[in-house]
Amino acid sequence: MRRTARLLTGTALAVGAVGLVVTPAYGGDGGDLKVSPASVVPGGQVTVDTAACRDGGAAGDASAVGAGSFSLAPSTHEKAATGQFRVPPSAQPGTYEIVATCADGGRKVTGDLVVTLTAASGQVHPRGSVKTGVGGAFGRDPVQTAAGVTALAVAAAGGTWLLHRRARGDGI
Numbered sequence: 001m002r003r004t005a006r007l008l009t010g011t012a013l014a015v016g017a018v019g020l021v022v023t024p025a026y027g028g029d030g031g032d033l034k035v036s037p038a039s040v041v042p043g044g045q046v047t048v049d050t051a052a053c054r055d056g057g058a059a060g061d062a063s064a065v066g067a068g069s070f071s072l073a074p075s076t077h078e079k080a081a082t083g084q085f086r087v088p089p090s091a092q093p094g095t096y097e098i099v100a101t102c103a104d105g106g107r108k109v110t111g112d113l114v115v116t117l118t119a120a121s122g123q124v125h126p127r128g129s130v131k132t133g134v135g136g137a138f139g140r141d142p143v144q145t146a147a148g149v150t151a152l153a154v155a156a157a158g159g160t161w162l163l164h165r166r167a168r169g170d171g172i
Contacts, residue, residue, distance in 0.1 A: 033100050033111030040115060043089040046098075048072065052109045053081040053102035060085065065096040065113060072100055091115050 033050045040046055048060060050072070058072040058081045065087055072083035081100070096113045 033098060033109040035098055035111040035113050038112070038114060040087055040113065041117065042087055042091040042115060044087050045084060046087060046113060047082065047084050048098060048100065048111060049075065049080045049082040050100055050102075050109050051080045052107055053100070053104065056103040057081050058083070058100040058102045061099045061101070062087075062096075062113075064098070065091050065115060067091075087113075087115060093117055 032052075033048055036047045036049075037044075046062075046067075050058065053072065053074075057074050060070040060072050060083050062068065062070060062085050067085045067087055070083050070085040072081040074080075075082040081102075083100075093115050096115065098111050098113050099108055100110075101108050
């Protein structure tokens with residue numbers, strides 16, 4: 001028991017130490033580039049904003065997805081810089097890095113954009129039962145369902161009777 005507790009404590013301390021080292025490297029000050037929507041179809045409009053460029057605008061680069069450069073203007077909302085671009089209709093599905101360089105100091109912030117062939121809001125979710133060809137628990141035929149339930153009940157009763165008979169010593 002003590003060995004397990006020591007192992008878990010050591011693991012928790014190691015994870016905590018790594019978290020303290022890695023967090024400053026990724027800038028925990030909220031300076032990331034927010035891409036909205038995060039998933040878009042080719043030809044869709046994308047809005048990006050960042051709080052890292054508080055004193056001025058920024059130059060955006062969406063050339064990875066084929067959209068070229070765009071500008072981010074200072075916004076009155078939460079002192080952020082905001083900009084927009086359109087994903088080209090010829091864009092291929094995948095994940096692309098969008099970069100913005102702040103006008104004040106040259107700080108670079110990045111965000112990911114996922115290009116898909118189907119819109120997230122237009123996805124069709126499956127409904128109904130799976131058509132396996134042999135039937136199901138709740139098929140359309142109530143007679144087959146009743147027959148299946150009856151067969152299970154008979155099997156359960158027979159199994160119980162055999163176990164009871166074996167426990168009494170009657171043979172089998």
